Amino acid sequence: MPWPPELFSARALERLLEKRRRAELVSVPFFDGLLSGDLDALLESFAGEPLLHHPVLGRIQGTQAFEAYVADMNVWVAEREVSFEDGGHIVLETRGFEEVVVHIDGGKVALPLAVVADHPHDGRLTELRIYYSSWALTGRHAVRPPLLQRDPTVSTSDVVADYQSALAAGDVDGIVACFEADGYAREPAGVPYRHSGTRDLRKFYEQLFSNGGGIPLEHCALVDDGQTCALEYNVTRWGKTDVPPQAGVAVYARGPSGKLAAARVYDDVDPPL
Template identity: 65%
Template sequence: MPWMPELFSAPALERVVEQRRRDKLAAVPYFAGLMSGETDALVRSFAGEPELHHPVRGRVKGAHAFEAFVAQTNEWLAERNASVEDVDLVLTEGRSVEEAILRLDGEDGRIELPTAIVADREPDGRLDELRVYFSTWPLTGCHAVRPPLLQPDPEAREADVVGEYQRALAAGDVDAVVATFEEGGYAREPAGGRYVHRGAEGLRAFYELLFSNGGGIPLEHCTSTDDGQACALEYNVVWWGRTELPPEAGVGVYVRGDGGKLAAARIYDDSDPPLGGHG
């Protein structure tokens, strides 16, 4: 939820609150702000000139470029008859990671587009920059491999079960990965929709496929945002089993369940796995 609510008009803010059935908002969600019609409030939510990184539009920097991006995005959302489902929010002092699902008209009916929005903030709540993540697979049936947005940070390390999951993922250890999930836990691929794998059997089949290229998937860790309930990891994919890849940007959100293991792992990237036919 990147946008500062005090910058919006009362009618616009009331519409957002009513849509979400809340008494008030600490911040305005990403898509609600874009669709509010109040571009000036979005621009003023940034500490300096607006800067946003988008999977399709690339780097959007400066007020004029950002205003054009907002107008084009609204036109696209209207053409696709878009609706938005809020999923989750990871919030720390200097960063937030918002998850949503866009539902859009496609050629063969409605499609889902899972989207994550990372917002870096100043102490006063204003934005430094936004990084938007989604896979183009649901839109085009193809991957638009995305170059890195961030450099690896050796200090970005994940605690407890999230760290255990990352080590097992890098090692290609199916048993260890499945053991990090709670009963009924699930992993969702970037394409969303039918690409959800739940329970021990579903998870085992999924990770056996992921590791079928001769090994695990070690990631370059770039930022770690952890509020105790969930941890969001921005990363670069650099290897997939035996295949070295050009670094590709992504973010994963790992939600802890009541038992201390993972209730969910939701992935947002556009990597083209060397496996064939996979979203």
């Protein structure tokens, strides 16, 4: 996810297969594609002109802008000793997502990142949306305007719906009950802000709801294969405080019992706590 393997040259694909020690690839991961050197394959992956939404660079639209982005990324990866740790991914008929931890400066900085892809036209992309928090890079939050509008037809189910209800209501008991006994919630800033087990989860959500209420999200888009889902949203209020509307995505992984094994958040909202 998100690049179709059949578009890459035989040489580029062979390098990718060798790197990943696989006989075949269903899809080419985002950064593997960017660093493959096969720019034509990346451009042909889009149904129309390239469109990518970046947390810092904003909207990258059109062939020229996208080519410049790919070139800059390749230089940045080399200069900053960047490596990539794959997380989960889902590729469904019209949309998919993947998670990556980007290790920068030889591993001194670890940046959790998520990419969501819309591909409703025979697997060809219409746009890509990248999500991460600036906190790991700069120690500051950056306001990121919404990328999508609220969609009232987006409907979560089972434990994810229970989690959303408890999150909106500021219900600590209800939200902790959504997790497996060894489940965890990870904040956008990464592993140092991971809260595991019932005790730590309760402490975390008590703090999260300490501004006089919950965090109702505007649901915008959903990718869900029944095991893991990615929910794109806008945040407009945190407890009693209205905040500038901001975009984010959260990934929810269900555990053996159907409760949440993990909740991983990718946004850059500065909590008014």
